[in-house]
């Protein structure tokens with residue numbers, strides 16, 4: 001798609017949109033990122049919107065991610081005669097047609113049914129790698145099938161059950177993952193005020209636990225718990241009158257949601273303690289608050305595929321990761337969802353690249369909204385960027401096509417930016433050549 005025989009992805013996309021405009025058709029997925037968000041908001045339930053758009057605490061980290069991009073300005077060069085651009089690169093053996101991948105996003109069924117499969121369809125249509133979440137809504141093996149020959153990576157949340165960790169890694173390798181991304185920043189959920197104020201946690205509805213309920217090790221743990229539990233107390237105990245009626249109705253909806261999402265027949269599931277036990281088991285074991293460097297050290301023996309650590313923000317942590325021999329890092333503050341008043345990812349990228357030098361693989365996410373943002377991140381030392389919330393907004397607006405459109409729009413703008421400023425390849429995008437900003 002981005003090999004430069006024709007006019008390039010930017011002009012091609014622009015022309016297609018303007019041509020449809022002559023027929024009175026406007027894009028279903030807005031190219032303006034604020035409009036994209038606003039239109040997606042209208043399509044989403046209150047709980048979905050809270051979960052996807054929300055940040056930790058006051059939302060300062062979400063705002064900081066955007067403010068960091070606004071502090072840099074691009075300085076275009078003129079009369080450079082750049083007519084073709086090469087957007088391709090290779091990251092740890094994964095070929096990219098443009099330096100863009102889809103970030104792992106869990107529980108996206110809140111936004112649209114079959115979310116992961118539609119995201120995979122959109123990613124594959126745009127020939128863009130997708131990082132599957134451990135908190136995904138379809139078993140990784142099914143999503144992998146949809147990706148076809150387009151590469152995908154697997155994101156791991158480190159469970160307190162080490163056998164489950166090995167099971168996830170083994171399944172990802174068997175299903176064809178090209179790299180393993182270990183997310184470090186979510187050893188516990190952040191203080192997510194928008195979700196808290198709705199009392200909404202997708203996982204308790206059984207949303208976002210499909211990697212677990214398709215895992216033999218996880219199902220064994222659930223079966224052991226069911227056998228050990230006997231008669232669990234009713235969650236209605238201690239409630240009375242109207243409150244009891246409301247709680248019973250809500251409990252029934254939760255049970256139905258859990259049963260629908262659990263493998264097997266929904267009617268059988270409704271009569272079984274397993275769906276509820278699966279949710280409770282997930283909540284108990286999905287993450288390890290004690291995760292430390294000693295866990296990461298074990299990875300070399302546990303997998304053959306490249307390993308990246310996601311969530312690194314401090315240069316000392318970046319250096320330590322390199323010293324341990326990990327293959328790459330993803331600079332990320334999880335879209336501002338974990339720690340309020342966190343350093344912006346883009347600011348962290350600058351100091352991290354300075355520390356680790358030009359060689360190590362460093363990716364960036366959090367706040368990337370446009371092709372110009374990708375350009376700035378590359379100039380500041382990122383090898384590639386991940387697109388997070390915007391692809392979920394595309395999903396909300398137009399399913400798989402919406403995901404594809406969001407990716408295509410970002411790549412189109414990156415291509416046009418490169419052509420306008422005079423960068424013929426990804427390697428030519430440097431801070432020295434094209435940016436001005438904080439000293």
Ligand SMILES: Cc1cc2nc3c(=O)[nH]c(=O)nc-3n(C[C@H](O)[C@H](O)[C@H](O)COP(=O)(O)O)c2cc1C
Nearest residue numbers: 052103104105106133183334335366367368388389
């Ligand atoms: C709704 C939602 C769910 C997410 N789930 C995961 C996840 O399961 N695993 C993970 O490593 N990161 C997860 N992230 C973080 C993203 O991978 C990425 O770091 C973040 O979206 C980047 O910020 P941005 O979307 O504002 O650009 C999630 C982000 C959102 C918005």
